[in-house]
Amino acid sequence: MAFYEDAQGRKFNAQMAAVELINVIRPVTAIATFITFAVLALFEHPRARDWVQNGDKQHIEWFTREVRRFYPFGPFLGAKVRKSFTWNGYHFDEGLLVLLDMYGTNRDPAIWGDPDVFRPERFRDWDGSPYNFIPQGGADPAKGHRCPGEGITQEIVEASLDFLVKTIEYDVPAQDLSVPLNKIPTLPESGFIIQHVKKKTPAG
Template sequence: MTAIPSNHRIDSAFQFIQTGYQFIPNECDRLETNIFETRFFGKKTICLRGPKAAELFYDETRFERKGVCPVRLVKTLFGKGGVQGLDDTDHRQRKEMMMSLMSEERIDELSQHMHKHLDQQSAQWETQNRVEILDAMHHVLSHAICEWCGIDPTQQDMEKVTQDMAMMVDGSGGVGPRHWKARRARKRGDRWAGQLIEQTRAGKLNPPEDSALWVFAKHQDRKGNLLPAQVAGVDLQNIIRPTIAIARWIMFAVHAMHTQPQAFQELKANSDIDAADRFGEEVRRYYPFFPMVAARTRSAFEWNGYEFPAKTRVFLDLYGTTHHPHYWSNPDDFIPDRFLSDIDRKFTMIPQGGGDYHQNHRCAGEFITRRLLRDAVRYMADQVDFEVPAQNLSISMTRIPAEPADRMLLSNVRKRVPSDTPAYVG
């Protein structure tokens, strides 16, 4: 057996802060490996990159999730008691509940909600001097997802809900004020969602029976007990918050429309919905979002001649895997047509985690993400004209989650044709 190579740093936390998304890829390139061990804030951690490592990482017999997530992420992004920290039967049962919402018909409906709010919002964008596309899309998506979940937006303080959900994502990778704002947003979000669950149980709210609010309020665990309202609320937010976060991919898509003129021209020339899907897929591969996911070894084992000790934290590099030069040609170029070829989606195209949706912790909302991104790409390409005023469009690789320095401002936004809802079903 070979020892896992070390990156020979006393602690890598400082280096990670300095290099962000590039930390694991840089270290792997420097050490000529896809696996190395290091320490983060004193804790031994094995870092992995690439599809073979992803296949190992998603072997649930070898890795567990309970208690792995750092407290700072639990108190911002994830919340306490949600599906992310469950293992084995508890995980599979809760995940099944979430996946039951992801039928094609239901995702069509969500897209229709988004389209309706896009039409309403884009009419307003025409009256604005500058449109900050990230915030504008947060607004569209928060209304769409609340309606889809069975929550009437007219009865909610949607400004607050939208801001809080966006802040949980934005502040999750931050320090200082950004982090503390995210913690406060999490507290408010938990209160809000917990109350919705309680009101549904008490019959004061009557969402449709196939809606997330109803399903989560009525879900029973293995022993036949309802989930604590706080936990059901956390998982309800596990649908609402990340759907609002798709705004970030849409912002990046608009960034690509401006900075990748050739790809944008090709998209406009090809009105096929699949062309928009390929554009969206390349956005998800190319732009950084979550750098890595974490798990812990259950017990010691050997893999490819390397010895993995028991109860050791392991990071799988998502960004590094979707940019691995061995598996992606010209990974740092934006080439939507690469998705014309067969791509391994299980362990190579993993911006939202890998493996199986039901068995593993792979993102429950990847179908929703791909669909809404595709439809928003078509909308922005076909139904609105916009200009991009002078601004700083650079994307720092050390800010997590990443965004263009000036957050992608648009001007002179004009709706091109009146559109009927829904424009892109199917």
């Protein structure tokens, strides 16, 4: 941010540099929410935990995608119609507020079959469509507003998950792990508290 120059060789002023720096720090910090859900998933779904612990890099990727599909972050996105149009028999008038149901799409039984089951293997058969798995917005990020940080998010959660299952072990004390759906973004009520953290011994 300090050294960036635009096409005319102009640098950011201090305020613009600060805004842009915060635009990176804020979303990177937000990834902690998905990491919390990843560690919650390891605890709530022991079969999936064993599967990822004994698996390879591909299993870590699918488990991370399933965390981002299954656990709630943004419920929906809003947009205003700029020019009236009709799509699939629905008319959208200019100025209309439209909501994209991210949570509902990620849990749509017509797309996922058993959406309320945490099952990372489902991503083995995922078609890669930019319209059905939309925890960070839909469509092509190069042409619309879908989150351009999605790849970074996926990789940071993967690295954290790898560390959690392969490098350390810990105890999970009794706590309130219920996730309220009336907070945005939400988290387990207690956060996710771990105790007696130690490095894994080679034997396991």
